[in-house]
Amino acid sequence: MGRFRFRPSYEAVCEVTVGDRRLVAYSGHRKVIRLADPSAREDIAAITGSRAWIRALCEVAVGDGTRLASGGRRGALCLWNPGAPSDPPVRLKGHRGWVNALCAVEVAGRELLASAGADRVIRLWDPGDGSLVRAIDTGSGRGWIFALSAVRAGGRTLIAAGHGLGSVTVWHPESGQRHAELTGHRGFVWTLCEVSHGDRALLVSGGRDGVVRLWDVEERQEARALTGGSGPVYALCEADVGERPLLVIGGDGPGTAVWDPFTGEHVGTLGMDLSGLLSGHGWVRAVCQVRPPEGPPLIVTAGYDDAPRVWDVTKELS
Numbered sequence: 001m002g003r004f005r006f007r008p009s010y011e012a013v014c015e016v017t018v019g020d021r022r023l024v025a026y027s028g029h030r031k032v033i034r035l036a037d038p039s040a041r042e043d044i045a046a047i048t049g050s051r052a053w054i055r056a057l058c059e060v061a062v063g064d065g066t067r068l069a070s071g072g073r074r075g076a077l078c079l080w081n082p083g084a085p086s087d088p089p090v091r092l093k094g095h096r097g098w099v100n101a102l103c104a105v106e107v108a109g110r111e112l113l114a115s116a117g118a119d120r121v122i123r124l125w126d127p128g129d130g131s132l133v134r135a136i137d138t139g140s141g142r143g144w145i146f147a148l149s150a151v152r153a154g155g156r157t158l159i160a161a162g163h164g165l166g167s168v169t170v171w172h173p174e175s176g177q178r179h180a181e182l183t184g185h186r187g188f189v190w191t192l193c194e195v196s197h198g199d200r201a202l203l204v205s206g207g208r209d210g211v212v213r214l215w216d217v218e219e220r221q222e223a224r225a226l227t228g229g230s231g232p233v234y235a236l237c238e239a240d241v242g243e244r245p246l247l248v249i250g251g252d253g254p255g256t257a258v259w260d261p262f263t264g265e266h267v268g269t270l271g272m273d274l275s276g277l278l279s280g281h282g283w284v285r286a287v288c289q290v291r292p293p294e295g296p297p298l299i300v301t302a303g304y305d306d307a308p309r310v311w312d313v314t315k316e317l318s
Helices: 274-279 313-317
Strands: 012-018 021-027 033-037 042-047 054-062 065-072 077-080 099-107 110-117 121-125 132-137 145-153 156-163 168-171 178-182 189-197 200-207 211-216 221-227 233-241 244-251 256-260 265-270 284-290 298-303 309-311
Touching (some): 012 065, 012 298, 021 054, 054 110, 065 099, 065 110, 145 200, 156 189, 156 200, 168 200, 189 244, 200 244, 211 233, 233 298, 244 284, 265 313
Parallel strands (some): 012 054, 012 284, 099 145, 189 233
Antiparallel strands (some): 012 021, 021 033, 033 042, 054 065, 121 132, 145 156, 156 168, 211 221, 244 256
16 A cells, blocks of 8 residues: 555655647656656656755746756755756755755746755755856754745745745745744645635645645735644645635645635545555645646645656545
8 A cells, every 4th residue: 555655755746838738747756757648648758867855846938948947865956957857957956955946936027946954044046047146045043945836925926945844934035035934734735836816816825734724925914724534744735626726735644635714614525445555545745736738737646656646626525
């Protein structure tokens, strides 16, 4: 049964564009990044040039398309061309220790790659040439950084970091100045994401204490708290279900919870069938949404299962 393995099969998933296709990239300790078509439920390519255990993946835009960033052990940070899996990566140097978190953030009209981890420094990179744009030292008193997310507040895009000692810090990427420090979690903050409805955007955080907290970043205060499941929360993402934004919460299950973040309603649970329970689904370490050109958005979860699982949330909850 998957949940009794020594380590998760996969710890990172993200949506990635290859030509006119929307794919999912997934990886973990085996150092291979696999590209899969979630609609067809099949792998289509593998990137084998990584020399490190991979803990984070992120798509970032460049002038001629997109790049796939990977971060992991011993400061490993690479930019790959997902359309040419055999090409060597651009290796970005600077981090010390694990690179645990990646996200894309818009700064002055261009998209940058943000990375962070054990050295507690958020680094912003130009994905076009691999140059370092800015380094933000978050200080030594908050612990390692385990999660990053871009979040909108007051007409600006900020960057949030989740720390090992329970706080979430929010920074101005242009200046490197701190906007806010949000406290309330006990223990590691493993995961962050943004959810939005109309003009309102909230930052969502989850971690070791099993509580999912929603933050109004502009007001610098907590808007709501949810109990996502029966244990720690390791993965969060927004799910578009019609005009209703929902929140997918993955962690130590069973199952993967789905909530309405703006009303606090528990909408349902994914993976509560027999096959999901036998495979260990619910012990989730990563989740993302993929928007195929045709058909509904899909949610992909990964963790202790033998392979990522694909969900049509609308169908699952009907």
